[in-house]
Amino acid sequence: MKIGKVKLKNELILAPMAGITNLPFRLLCKDAGLRCSEMININALERNNKSTEKLCLTHKDEKPVSFQLFGLREQPIKAAVEKIEDKADIIDFNFGCPAHQIVGAGSGAALLKRPEKVGKIISTLVKHSSIPITAKIRLGYEKNNVMKISKIIEDNGADAIAIHGRTFKQGFTGKSNWKAIAEVKEQANIPIIGNGDVTNGKQAEALLQHCDAVMIGRAAIGDPHLFTRIDHYLKTKEQLQMPSTKEKIDIFLEYTKLAKKYNLLNLHTLRQKAQEFTRNLRGSRIIRKELNKVTTTELLIKYMESLK
Numbered sequence: 001m002k003i004g005k006v007k008l009k010n011e012l013i014l015a016p017m018a019g020i021t022n023l024p025f026r027l028l029c030k031d032a033g034l035r036c037s038e039m040i041n042i043n044a045l046e047r048n049n050k051s052t053e054k055l056c057l058t059h060k061d062e063k064p065v066s067f068q069l070f071g072l073r074e075q076p077i078k079a080a081v082e083k084i085e086d087k088a089d090i091i092d093f094n095f096g097c098p099a100h101q102i103v104g105a106g107s108g109a110a111l112l113k114r115p116e117k118v119g120k121i122i123s124t125l126v127k128h129s130s131i132p133i134t135a136k137i138r139l140g141y142e143k144n145n146v147m148k149i150s151k152i153i154e155d156n157g158a159d160a161i162a163i164h165g166r167t168f169k170q171g172f173t174g175k176s177n178w179k180a181i182a183e184v185k186e187q188a189n190i191p192i193i194g195n196g197d198v199t200n201g202k203q204a205e206a207l208l209q210h211c212d213a214v215m216i217g218r219a220a221i222g223d224p225h226l227f228t229r230i231d232h233y234l235k236t237k238e239q240l241q242m243p244s245t246k247e248k249i250d251i252f253l254e255y256t257k258l259a260k261k262y263n264l265l266n267l268h269t270l271r272q273k274a275q276e277f278t279r280n281l282r283g284s285r286i287i288r289k290e291l292n293k294v295t296t297t298e299l300l301i302k303y304m305e306s307l308k
């Protein structure tokens with residue numbers, strides 16, 4: 001599987017997720033063929049915003065990595081691309097985010113109402129970038145216009161399209177429409193990445209019948225080894241066991257070390273991570289209560305170690 005000149009070791013892609021796919025988390029997703037960053041505001045990149053710099057951290061061990069941009073205007077695109085193209089292997093643009101502030105500002109999924117604008121953004125990215133450009137879309141805003149939008153994206157020079165099989169209006173309700181993804185695949189001459197509702201190897205295999213790669217988001221939250229299990233399943237048809245409590249805690253402790261190394265450790269986000277990494281464990285409600293009581297990162301780590 002290739003996106004432009006970038007070769008992926010398998011067809012599994014870690015979806016971009018704000019608040020989740022920072023560098024430490026991406027480093028733990030060892031068997032994702034491509035890992036996507038949290039979304040990065042092009043205006044903030046142009047202004048050298050400090051917190052945006054943290055979103056642009058990377059390391060050779062996570063390569064290839066895709067940095068996702070979002071915004072509305074074409075003007076800051078050139079400067080934004082210059083800031084990240086030596087760090088990222090691929091640049092993705094967000095046409096799917098349904099969050100109120102983003103859509104209210106006319107970006108994310110709101111752009112699906114403006115196919116011409118989508119074309120202009122893609123052609124500007126392609127013009128200024130020396131690395132592959134991809135787009136991440138939903139099926140449409142209120143109505144499905146995915147055929148039209150994906151054709152415009154391809155015609156303006158993008159190297160691949162990731163499609164979450166829901167409209168903006170659907171949010172996360174209903175089911176991801178894989179049939180609609182398959183229809184785009186039939187007309188497209190660039191790789192189509194299917195996305196929505198994949199949680200295990202069998203589902204990944206089923207979606208891969210209709211597209212070139214599978215992108216996984218929510219199922220990977222707190223479970224970065226999901227990609228290892230799915231990759232193993234696709235290669236051998238054998239299901240690997242779910243990680244034990246001890247393994248889950250060890251993965252969390254590994255996350256903690258990496259977050260410390262990259263200066264991303266604070267009580268609020270670490271508590272959220274601890275909840276994510278323990279969400280399917282027996283007694284997770286009690287664990288959640290205990291996590292809410294701790295007052296320092298040191299105590300939180302100690303408590304998590306005690307669960308092993």
Ligand SMILES: Cc1cc2nc3c(=O)[nH]c(=O)nc-3n(C[C@H](O)[C@H](O)[C@H](O)COP(=O)(O)O)c2cc1C
Nearest residue numbers: 015016017018039094136164196197198216217218
């Ligand atoms: C917490 C969270 C944050 C997300 N942030 C982004 C984002 O920054 N950019 C983006 O394109 N999609 C974002 N998404 C959407 C996912 O990339 C993905 O399209 C969606 O979750 C459907 O895939 P899934 O069923 O595998 O989760 C986010 C989703 C979640 C749950």
